Amino acid sequence: MSTTTEAPSGFSPRVALQKVGTSLSNMVMPNIPALIAWGLLTAFFIPDGWTPNAPLASVVDPMIHYLLPLLIANTGGRMIYEARGAVVGVIATMGVIGGSDWLIAQENAQLLEKWLADGNAEADFAALGEVHMFIGAMIMAPLAAWVMKKLDRLWQDHIPAGFEMLVNMFSAGIFGLIAxxxxxxxxxxxxxxxxxxxxxxxxxxxxxxxxxxxSLLIEPAKVFFLNNAINHGVLTPLGISEAAVDGKSILFLLEANPGPGVGILLAFTFFGRGAARATAPGAAIIQFFGGIHEIYFPYVLMRPILIIAAIGGGMTGVFVNAVFHTGLIAPASPGSIFAIFGVAARDSYLGIGLSVLAAAAVSFVLSAVFLKIGKQDDGDIAAATAKMEQMKGKKSSVAGALTGAGAGAAAAADASGHTGPIHRIVFACDAGMGSSAMGATVLRKKVRAAGFDDVEVTNKAISSLDDEWDVVVTQKELTDRAQQRTGSAVHVSVDQFMNSPRYDEVVQLVQQRNADDTGPGPAAGPPQEEATAASPGTATILAADSIILSGTASDSASGIDEAGALLVAAGAVDEGYVAAMHDREATVSTFMGNGLAIPHGTGEAKSSIQRSAMSFVRYPEGIDWNGNPTTFVIGIAGVGNEHLELLQKVAMTFSDPAQVQRLEDATTTEEILEILGDTKE
Structure with a gap:
């Protein structure tokens, strides 16, 4: 997954509509739980519900007419101007709600007067219903918050000292009334x-x-990320109004039906080729059960004719839903089959199920035909994913995962709450002495080469992390643990520490964040964990006796045994440490990339270490290390920081293809020591 590139200059109607749709989505999506709660309240407690209850049913109308629009107003105002914008946005939206009600009341009074003048009975009069101000909230709240923000900037430098709170409170109140x-x-x-x-x-x-x-509009709009403006700007407000009257709405199903997407992915599963076929089954599971529809967009972009299949499936699904008069009681978000059935009206389960099956069948058949007709290769799914992300304007974690990319630094930064400059980067692993030290060395060199000498790059064990780091880099299996200890940091997940493409993205993130940061950074914290050579006369960390040029192992387990046995023979560890090396491997792979694995024990195994030491085993024919071809295995046991200087040299050696070739060609242990550079404790 590459970092986001700068969009070309100039106005683009598609991009503008995407931004509008994204803004609408950002206002509605956080409040979906409230919409679902209202839908369930309606489904159970209105007179026609599952368990009618008059007292609870009395909450239905106030909730949809006041609470839900005001929640959206709060979110919209907060997006623009935090808490101050939220308050002003809610006040302004209350004016829109009140104005709508007043207009409806005036119109109903005129219609009733005319009705009675025609000689009809008042009891038979059907009054116009209320208009629920979801669209009004999505327009008025951000607008009011934006104006309040601009007004504050006009006078913020002219407020006398001591009068700030008074001015701020009254200015918001007065403007709120005007809005x-x-x-x-x-x-x-x-x-x-x-x-x-x-x-x-x-x-x-x-x-x-x-x-x-x-569907002629919705299905192509989904692929090009224009659906949010249609869905949240039109379908959701209209659907809620319809559900308030009828108890359900088919409009909630127009965009959420997973059938068209899963049909396309199943066609790739059976008739696709290459990476597209390999990744389609996983994508189908994510799309159908997880409700992440964007996962199938790259497959359509790779073969644009498949938009016809999506439209055909969508039209079929809508037709079946219309025939069976189905509907949802609230929006289904995400568009998972579980979410859809969770908010389905009590009379709609059969029709919805048939609509999903029919939509999937039609899109599958059409996609299969198009895939069979096309003789050319299906294309590059990674390139199609990149194209999708470019149109979307941000990264897709689920699509990136299927195409083999890890969590990119830019995407991770977008997902985190960290917004300031980057001063402290930490590599974290289970023990904090092996793989993380090498990763830190490689990235530190890149950061220094980019001109950021003041950015600290170090390594630690996850158990010793505090929430003081700007960026935390971990292997993907350990990211969840690291996030529990450093919730405010940007978390970057990598497959291996040695040569990850994520490093260049981290450097770009530092360049972006630190470009305008001219002031001093935070306290540098503890010095980087770099050891220096100790006095002569002590045991070497990597001795000639701990080097084997032609190992006998065949896989990771026997490779750990062989490297661990050298550490035991050197008197650095006991047998319990070798068992801990296997435990560490069972938790997360120690494969570093570039044909190198660095097995080491868990943090709990430090008591088994007598002194810092390393072992080196070369496998000229290579061995399989959990699916990764490996030529070199370096066992590590560290007490304190004594071994880190040699680890840094190892890291720099294996980041240089020429040096790796020298290690492969070496015929004596002395050559290995010369290339790596020996270090004393």
Whole structure:
């Protein structure tokens, strides 16, 4: 996974619509749990629900009319101007809600007067229903927060000392009232008219039996990440209003149906080629059960004609849902089959199940035909993923995982709460003395070469981490443990420490974050864990007797035994440490890359170490190290930091292909020691 590249300059309607859709999604998605709670409340406790309950049913209308729009307003305002924007956004949105209700009341009064004048009975009068201000909240709250932010900047430098709180409180209150009035008289009539127009358009499609045609818009929009503007800007507000009246809405199913995507992925599973075929089964599981629809987008982008298959599947699913009059009681997010059935209306399970199967079948058949017709190679799934990420504007962790990429530094930074400059980077592993030390050495050289001499790059055991680091690099199996101890850091996961492409991304992140940082960084903390040579006369860390030029092991287990036996023979460790080396390997692989493995014990095994030592075993024919071809195995046992200087030399040696070739060609132990550089305790 490469780092994000700068987008080309100039206005792009597609990018602009993506940004609008992303903003709408960011306001709605955090509040989906509240929408689901309202849907369940409706499903169980209204008069037609599973377990009717009049007292609880009385909460249904206030919740959808006030609570849900105001929650969205809070989120939208907070996105722009934190807590201050959230408060002002909620006040302003209350004006839109009140204005809409007042307009509806005025219109109902006029209609009732006309109804009675025509000689009809008042009891038969059908009043217009309320308009729920979801769209109003998504427009008014961010706008009010943005204006408040601009106003604060006008006078923030002119407030007398001691009057800051007074000015801040009253300025927000006064502007909030102004924004409320603007929403009441200005935005409410516009939103009422827009909702009426959209509702009439959807009803017209339904009545004409043309609702499946919306798939012509929705399915391509999904692939090009334009669906958020349609889904959260139109379908969700209309669906909620419809569900408030009918108890369910088919609109929630137009975009969420996983059938079209899983049909395409299954076609690749049976008829694809190369990496696309190999990764499709995993993608199908993630898409169907996990609800992450974007996982199938690269497959469509790789063969654009498959958009026809997606449209065909989508139209089929909508048609079946329309025939069976199905619907959801609330939005299904993510679009997992579990989430869909979790919020399905009580009379819709059969129809929804058939719609998913039918959509998957049609998209599968069409995709299979297109894949069989096409004689050329299916293309590069990694390149298609990169193209998808470029259109999306950010990284896709799930797609990257399927195509073999780890968690990139840019994506990890986006996902973390860390926003400041990078001053401290730590490599963390289980014991903190082997693989992490080598990784730290390699990255430290890259960071220094980029001109950032003040950035600390060191290594530690996960158990000794504090939440004081800006970036934490771990092997992917250990990332969860590291996140528990350093929640505020940027976490970067790598497959191996020796030569990961993530290192260049970390350097780019440092360059981006530190470009404008001219002030002093935080305290440098403890010195980097680099050992120096000790006085002569003490035992060598890597002795000639601990070097074997032609090992006899055949796999990782026997390789650990062979390297560990050399440490035992050198008097550095006891047999218990070798067992701990196997325990460490069972937890996370010690394969470093470039044909090198560095097995070592767990942190709990330090009591088995008498002194720091290393062993070196070369396998000219190579051995299999948990699926990785390995030529060199270096066993490590460390007390304190004595062994780290040699580890750093090992790291630099194996990052240089020419030096690795020298190690492969060496015929004596003396040559090995000369290349690595011996160090005394």
């Amino acid at each position: 409320l009035a603007a929403g009441f008289f200005g935005l409410a009539p516009l939103v009422n008219g827009l909702m009426t127009l959209l509702a009439n358009g959807v009803n017209g499609l339904v009545n004409a039996g043309l609702l499946p045609l919306v």
